[in-house]
Amino acid sequence: MEDYMVRAVAANEQIRAFAAVTTNLTEEARRRHNTSPVVTAALGRLLTGGAMMGIMMKGEKDLLTIRVKGDGPVGGITVTADSKGNVKGYPENPQVMIHARPDGKLDVAGAIGRGILTVIKDLGMKEPYSGEVDLQTGEIGDDLTYYFAASEQIPSAVGVGVLMNRDNTVRQAGGFILQVMPFAQEEVIARLEENVGKVKSVTAILEEVKTPEKLLETLLAGFDLKINEKVPAFFSCNCSKERVEKALISIGCKELNEMIQEGKPIELNCHFCNTQYEFTVEELKKILRQTKRA
Secondary structure (H helix, E strand, O other): OOOOEEEEEEEEEEEEEEEEOOHHHHHHHHHHOOOHHHHHHHHHHEEEEEEEEHOOOOOOOOOEEEEEOOOOOEEEEEEEEOOOOOOEEEOOOOOOOOOOOOOOOOOHHHHHOOOEEEEEEOOOOOOOOOEEEEEEOOOHHHHHHHHHHHHHHOOEEEEEEEOOOOOOEEEEEEEEEEEEEEOOOOHHHHHHHHHHHOOOOOHHHHHHOOOOHHHHHHHHHOOOOOEEEEOOOEEEEOOOOHHHHHHHOOOOOOHHHHHHHHOEEEEEEOOOOOEEEOOOOOHHHHHHHHHOOO
16 A cells, blocks of 8 residues: 555544554665664654654645654654655664563664754745754654644644564554644543543554554544545655765865875765765766866
């Protein structure tokens, strides 16, 4: 099944809801970055949250960046998403091996540790919007829930999950974001809290129901759910050799000269998708000439 997200409302628009299945894009991230299972789980959760938060933005060129920086062995994770369902991300340390939790689940919180979650929204204004909160648990879903409440003053429930196969590929990934509007009635809020409180595992529900629509039907049982939009979701990076070449031009003549003097091709890596770009000595000389003319 292709990855996709849905945008919905419930309880006469007193609840705004988003849900996603992100199995393929999380597996693509795992493959590109060769992540260990616990890092795959952490990265997949943040990619899922970022993808859903991305489609909350309205502008064609709007961009969202989420950074988790902790004192655990992963170090940090960065995810970027747009408003069209494209998301990409990378961990600082892809190969982290730590013991599972006592319940047998991957210890994402232990891998992340204590630290900061930062959300940056570039909405085409003079300055990007930036919000920062302390990590509450390092489990990603709890931390995004706290971010919405503390930084955007929107009562929310965020659930994200990744389930691995025995061969360490991704079996299931996805999540939800439920948000209560300011005019929501107390009984609606109470029933929603009760429904969310029953959820033990996002991936367990997805294993059973398979789709974002069915996930919301489970979470919003007893409410009048209305699906408004379906958005495909992809792991997508817009890097290219031309973009990397522009970065080389920006480093200046002295550094380019030093690279040329070594007489060897150089390789540059895109952090987000782990693509390698090679530049020969002749290509470096051409870039140097362009830099001198600029």
